[in-house]
Amino acid sequence: MVRRGSVAALALVWGLGAAAPAWAEGRLAFFASGEDLATEGFVGAQLTRDGWALTFDHIFVTVTALTAHQAEPPYDAMAGGEIQATTSVVLAGEHSFDLVEADADDRVLIGEVEAPVGHFNALSWRMTPATAGPAAGYAMVFVGTAERDGVVVPFVLRNAEARTYRCGEFVGDERKGFVVAGGMADLELTFHLDHVFGRADKAADDPTNLDALGFDAFAAGGEHEITLRGMHIGHAGEGHCDVVWE
């Protein structure tokens, strides 16, 4: 599901990084992705669980307390709880971004920070209502168009629930988060939109489809406030995260 372009290959210099002075630093970039379901929409075989095609003009997300951790021991998202870390770096402030305005790898750069050498093997962030901008008052906003059987409806779905995601290591085509002196590493907040709308190409009794909203409830179009409580949208690549709802 995660298809990513290449990131700096750090393996060859890992040994050098491990031996670098304690003050040695590199940089760590934070990306967000809604994958192809955000940039291309629910199209083709990937319709919503109830057969709607969705395309998005915007998917606004707002986060704070975006933190990368060198967790020790590695964080077990299944067990949940606090992340125990020897080192953490924070991308300070409130960050709103649009998952539709992504690069060729479906990623949006949120920001980057200086980070000490080591493996950042855990990630946490808080989704919170934006204090300004087009999504003010909401943590997540979907703006788009739905189509089924010739019926076309524009929609705006707004979600105001604050919650915190705590994730272990990124799981995907490559391992991420290895900071070496003078180098650049990255981590990714991954939003699995099929947990919201379901997928027609999965079985009706697939757990994702059983719990997803689908789109029938919004078939009249227009603006709606939705709850996403209990849905697990936030991931680190394919790795699931512990979620704490407020």
Added chain:
Amino acid sequence: MWFGSDSAGRCGLALLALVLVSLAPAPPVLAHAAFLELRPVEGIAVQGRYDDGTVMAGAQMAVFAPNDPARPWLTGVTDDEGWFRFVPDPAIEGRWTVQARQAGHGAMAYVEVGGEGEAMAAVMLMAGGDEAFSPLQRGVMTASVVWGLIGTALFFQRRRAA
């Protein structure tokens, strides 16, 4: 037998054995002699499964050694029961990482490999996790790790052909 622990109660794993077939030059008096040497070794077994109990048959597996953690040391596929077995290089001490991926779900497991002559210990299992008792947990993959320490020279067999 397999010495190990399995937090999910799945015991009775088949012994992981390394079979070495040697076709070394035969002594002059035993032309074409063949030797078959079986030597049990330390190994790691990992099972991927979803937390509704479904095993992850055919999942893509990658093993990363601690001296080169960004590049797979070994890749493979789980068997029909979701198991993947491998023998780490005991000369590479430290935390080994095992990654499992299937259909958009993934998990990591970590295993410490000690120094020469020391036991391996599965320090933890780690998997994709969701809130406790959430219905979505049914779709989340879990992984478990067992380790085996066969010891040194517990078994040695040599057959010499006439």
